[in-house]
Amino acid sequence: ANAKYTAQDATTARKGLVQLSSATNSTSETQAATPKAVKAAYDLANAKYTAQDATTAQKGIVQLSSATNSTSETLAATSKAVKAVMDETNKKAPLNSPALTGTPTTPTARQGTNNTQIASTAFVMAAIAALVDSSPDALNTLNELAAALGNDPNFATTMTNALAGKQPKDATLTALAGLATAADRFPYFTGNDVASLATLTEVGRDILAKSTVAA
Structure with a gap:
């Protein structure tokens, strides 16, 4: 019997002799922890950590929220909240070449504005009115x-x-048309295409009233 057994050290793969250790920071796989080491580790774990709320400055536990209108900095959004926001976002028109529906509005620029901003119907109607004016x-x-x-x-x-x-305008007729005619006045020419009026006397009227006189 005294020749059959040879002592050997224990490992993670076989049984054997082992040395005890009360250290709490050892990484050895050939030593066994004493009850003292186990108690020290337990006490350390039981007293070191106290649960705390998470903030933007520290880690901790958080409460979830599915609200989409919250301004909280202590709650964490759920997948439901994120999906609800994305669904609403997908209903919006894109910034690049949007296809607007309904009755979109825009500010009305002053008349004479000449740039790339959107023209409202009020601006267009005012521009048309200015063009038509008092026609x-x-x-x-x-x-x-x-x-x-x-x-x-x-x-x-x-x-x-x-x-x-x-036919070009006749100068003679134009001269006569420019006279202010009246009773007992007759036209005559004082120069080339220059007309004037003379007063018709009683003697003149008698002469004009006579019939043709033979020579």
Whole structure:
């Protein structure tokens, strides 16, 4: 019997002799912890940590929330809250080339504004009113103006050609037309195409009233 057994150290793979240790910071896999070491570790674990709420400055435990309108900095959003926000976001028009629906509004710029901002219907109507100004109702649209010009895109040329075929204004007739006629006055010329009026006397009226006199 005294020759059959040889003492050997214990390991994680076999039984054997082991040395005890009361250290609480050892990483040895060949020593066994004493009850003292176990108690020290237990006391340390039981007294060192106290649960605390998490904040933006420290770690801790948090409460979850599914609210989408909370401003809390101590609650954590659930997946439900994140999905609700994303669903609402997906209903919005994108910033790049949005396709707006409903009745979108925009500020009305001053007349004369010339930039890339959106023009409201009020701005457009004011611009049209300024263009039309005090035109009569029969000529306050482009269609009415076109009809008045005979739908002729070359109206100016057409009128110039038409006037070119007219007889020039007669200077003699123009001189007579400029006289202020009245009773007992008759026109006469004092120069080339220069007319004037003379008073018709009683003798003159008698002469004009006579019939033709033979020579």
